Amino acid sequence: MIQNKKLVLINNEKVSKKENKYYCHNIDMKSIPEGLSKYFEVYTIVRKSKKHLSHEICTRKVNAASNIFTFLLNVFKTFKYKETDYLLISITPYTFFSYLLLFIFRKKTFIYLRSNGYEEYRAIFGLIGPLIYHFMYVTATFKSNIITCHKRLVKKKSDLVSPSQLNKQWFEKTKQASLDKPRLLYVGRIKVEKGIFSFLKIFKKIDFDTELSIVGNSNDIKKKQLKNEKKINFFENVFNP
Numbered sequence: 578m579i580q581n582k583k584l585v586l587i588n589n590e591k592v593s594k595k596e597n598k599y600y601c602h603n604i605d606m607k608s609i610p611e612g613l614s615k616y617f618e619v620y621t622i623v624r625k626s627k628k629h630l631s632h633e634i635c636t637r638k639v640n641a642a643s644n645i646f647t648f649l650l651n652v653f654k655t656f657k658y659k660e661t662d663y664l665l666i667s668i669t670p671y672t673f674f675s676y677l678l679l680f681i682f683r684k685k686t687f688i689y690l691r692s693n694g695y696e697e698y699r700a701i702f703g704l705i706g707p708l709i710y711h712f713m714y715v716t717a718t719f720k721s722n723i724i725t726c727h728k729r730l731v732k733k734k735s736d737l738v739s740p741s742q743l744n745k746q747w748f749e750k751t752k753q754a755s756l757d758k759p760r761l762l763y764v765g766r767i768k769v770e771k772g773i774f775s776f777l778k779i780f781k782k783i784d785f786d787t788e789l790s791i792v793g794n795s796n797d798i799k800k801k802q803l804k805n806e807k808k809i810n811f812f813e814n815v816f817n818p
Contacts, residue, residue: 582616582617582618582660582661582662583617583618583620583658583660583661583662584613584617584618584619584620584661584662584663584664585619585620585621585622585652585655585658585661585662585663585664586609586610586613586619586620586621586622586664586666587622587652587663587664587665587666587671587672587675588606588609588621588622588623588665588666588667588672589623589624589666589667589669589670589671589672590602590603590605590606590623590624590666591623591624591625591626591630591641592606592623592624592625592626592630592634592639592641593625593626593627593628593629593630594625594639594641595629597637598633598634599633599634599636599637599639599641600629600630600631600632600633600634601623601630601631601632601634602630602631602632602766604632604742605666605691605740605742606623606632606634607632607633607634607635608740608742609666609689610634610636610639611634611635611636613664614636617662618638619636619638620638620640620655620658621634621636621638621639621640622640622642622648622651622652622655622675623639623640623641623642624641624642624643624648624671625641625642625643626641645670645671645674648671648675649674649675649678652675652678652679653678656682656684661684662684662685662686662687663675663679663684663685663686663687664686664687664688664689665686665687665688665689665717665721666689666691667688667689667690667691667692667694668688668690668694668710668713668714668717669713670713672688672717673713673716673717676688676716676717676721677716680719680720685722686720686721686722687721687722687723687724688717688718688721688722688723688724689724689725690723690724690725690726690730690731690735691725691726691730692730693729693730694710694713694714695707695710695711696770697710697770698710698770700769700770700772701769701770718731718733722736723735723736724736724737724738725737725738726738726739726740758786758787758788759785759787759788760787760788760789760790761780761787761788761789761790762789762790762792763776763789763790763791763792763793764792764793765792765793766793767791767793773791773793777809780808780809787808788808788809788810789808789809789810790809790810790811790812791809791810791811791812792812793812793813
């Protein structure tokens with residue numbers, strides 16, 4: 578790697594801005610640009626959130642767009658930099674159209690695949706969902722270098738990475754686990770495509786003593802169901818400062 582070589586990170590995630598600082602909910606949105614900034618001069622292009630989010634992103638070269646047009650305009654503006662690579666995080670409509678723009682201008686692109694888009698699009702759009710994702714996947718990976726966190730996510734040649742958000746703080750003040758009954762934990766967004774509601778249907782059928790804790794944020798009306806369920810502990814907005 579060339580120290581201080583420019584890297585434009587294109588991400589579908591949303592960030593908020595407060596007092597010239599940027600914040601996100603997805604911890605990857607924080608760790609990826611911060612980690613890569615050790616080797617590259619990182620420019621991050623993301624979507625703008627109207628809500629104040631929780632994790633401060635300790636990089637300053639962030640461009641947040643309020644719609645797809647300003648998003649693509651921010652991508653186009655980076656073409657003035659020479660010897661610049663582009664890293665697209667996941668395949669979404671925003672990153673897909675960014676790829677088309679990069680392809681037209683013959684830019685070197687990398688795509689980082691973190692989850693199974695076929696399954697997520699099926700959960701959101703039904704039977705047509707995997708077809709939509711497949712079209713974007715085949716097109717976006719045609720001339721891109723692929724990076725993935727699991728080989729099952731891609732059939733093409735790719736580089737495998739093993740990301741981890743664990744640091745030494747995770748191993749401080751540990752406690753002995755209580756083994757009187759099974760205790761399950763879900764941490765993440767309360768969204769249909771994450772599979773949490775499908776899991777709840779299975780959990781309700783368990784007839785032995787167990788407990789489920791859910792930690793996450795959601796605007797989904799279904800979250801009201803969680804607060805009324807027995808054996809389920811629901812914690813919301815626990816990551817907000």
